[in-house]
Amino acid sequence: MTEEQIFEKVREIAADQLEVDQDDIKLTSNIKDDLDADSLDFFEIMNELEDAFDIKLESDEDVVTIDDVVKYVKKQLDNK
Amino acid sequence: MKKVKINQIASYVPAYTVSNDDLSQIMDTSDEWISTRTGIRERRISLNENTSVLCTKVAQQLIAKAQIPVDEIGLIIVATMSPDACTPSTAALVQGQIKAPNAIAFDISAACSGFIYGMEIAQKMMRMSDFKYAIVIGGEVLSKEVDWTDRTSAVLFGDGAAGALLEANNDVEAFTGTDLKTFGNLGDRLVAGETNPIGEFPPAQFTTFHPFKMDGRAVYKFATTEVPNSIERVCDQNHVSLNEVDYFILHQANIRIIKSIAKKLNQPLTKFPNNMERYGNTSAASVPLLLAEMRENGELHAGQTIILSGFGGGLTIGSQIIKL
Numbered sequence: 001m002t003e004e005q006i007f008e009k010v011r012e013i014a015a016d017q018l019e020v021d022q023d024d025i026k027l028t029s030n031i032k033d034d035l036d037a038d039s040l041d042f043f044e045i046m047n048e049l050e051d052a053f054d055i056k057l058e059s060d061e062d063v064v065t066i067d068d069v070v071k072y073v074k075k076q077l078d079n080k
Numbered sequence: 081m082k083k084v085k086i087n088q089i090a091s092y093v094p095a096y097t098v099s100n101d102d103l104s105q106i107m108d109t110s111d112e113w114i115s116t117r118t119g120i121r122e123r124r125i126s127l128n129e130n131t132s133v134l135c136t137k138v139a140q141q142l143i144a145k146a147q148i149p150v151d152e153i154g155l156i157i158v159a160t161m162s163p164d165a166c167t168p169s170t171a172a173l174v175q176g177q178i179k180a181p182n183a184i185a186f187d188i189s190a191a192c193s194g195f196i197y198g199m200e201i202a203q204k205m206m207r208m209s210d211f212k213y214a215i216v217i218g219g220e221v222l223s224k225e226v227d228w229t230d231r232t233s234a235v236l237f238g239d240g241a242a243g244a245l246l247e248a249n250n251d252v253e254a255f256t257g258t259d260l261k262t263f264g265n266l267g268d269r270l271v272a273g274e275t276n277p278i279g280e281f282p283p284a285q286f287t288t289f290h291p292f293k294m295d296g297r298a299v300y301k302f303a304t305t306e307v308p309n310s311i312e313r314v315c316d317q318n319h320v321s322l323n324e325v326d327y328f329i330l331h332q333a334n335i336r337i338i339k340s341i342a343k344k345l346n347q348p349l350t351k352f353p354n355n356m357e358r359y360g361n362t363s364a365a366s367v368p369l370l371l372a373e374m375r376e377n378g379e380l381h382a383g384q385t386i387i388l389s390g391f392g393g394g395l396t397i398g399s400q401i402i403k404l
Contacts, residue, residue, distance in 0.1 A: 047301045059297045
């Protein structure tokens with residue numbers, strides 16, 4: 001799976017959870033500061049991604065931007 | 081086969097109230113942080129009344145409201161994760177206090193699902209015995225199990241008790257269906273009151289009691305995934321559609337969990353009443369505490385279909401369809 005395809009899914013899940021327009025979610029978006037997500041929003045996004053990709057994602061991984069999420073998902077998919 | 085109905089519901093909470101602002105005086109937190117992440121604004125804390133005292137006050141109210149002779153009570157179950165002692169059971173202490181000579185009494189440990197597990201045990205025992213009445217109470221003094229220096233868990237919990245008086249009868253059936261499930265492989269995600277073996281003999285010290293520890297994300301995921309699954313299962317198995325349900329009365333752990341569950345079930349949030357704002361997470365007490373409040377406010381009527389759902393330590397889950 002390409003990073004572009006992963007980004008599409010991350011964007012869809014994050015937009016739904018954070019109730020923002022998908023177009024407002026960019027790779028450079030800071031999840032906390034730009035998208036106004038708190039820790040429980042972050043939990044929910046990571047949980048949905050785990051189910052969507054059938055992978056395990058740790059909460060304490062250094063993830064700040066949407067691009068960090070995409071790269072982390074890619075890493076876990078490659079390690080499957 | 082005989083039928084079982086809910087005759088009365090009652091609750092009791094200790095008077096002492098601790099607000100989020102009060103907590104911010106003793107730990108690094110704030111009302112804004114707690115309320116946006118949990119929906120909790122204040123909780124009751126029991127300073128001197130132990131769990132059996134709260135539960136006894138509930139039992140006394142149930143008996144007074146129903147005006148029944150205590151010797152017709154055949155069963156008392158207390159669901160609690162914060163009993164007065166390992167033995168005697170909290171239920172036995174209640175039985176002694178209300179002087180119900182014909183009631184057998186025991187506790188069950190199913191944490192925040194405990195009231196639903198207790199209701200299921202009671203209603204099934206009533207059908208196979210000659211008990212006229214049974215009392216099921218969820219009661220907790222969680223404040224004695226909380227690490228009051230741990231801001232990640234201390235802000236969540238509160239004390240209280242509530243319960244139901246069940247009556248065996250020939251006319252009205254309340255229990256339409258129940259789904260219980262236990263996930264013991266996830267037990268270490270939420271632990272309270274853990275004790276350890278002595279390690280050496282003679283032991284160097286008394287065994288110690290460990291306060292709450294919780295993997296917040298794991299429990300959040302469990303609740304938001306497994307509660308919708310459980311509710312859908314119990315509805316499917318009993319041919320009840322989600323749209324027929326008047327209220328989903330869920331364990332009051334966190335408003336964000338309840339919002340997520342409502343969204344996953346595609347049901348309006350107005351069907352998910354809540355009161356954690358004033359009581360916090362009272363574990364086994366939370367579902368009957370909300371039920372008692374709704375009945376007091378005139379929100380529950382004969383003919384309604386409600387679903388009770390508890391979830392928490394064990395990890396356990398329980399969903400029950402009740403026809404009022």
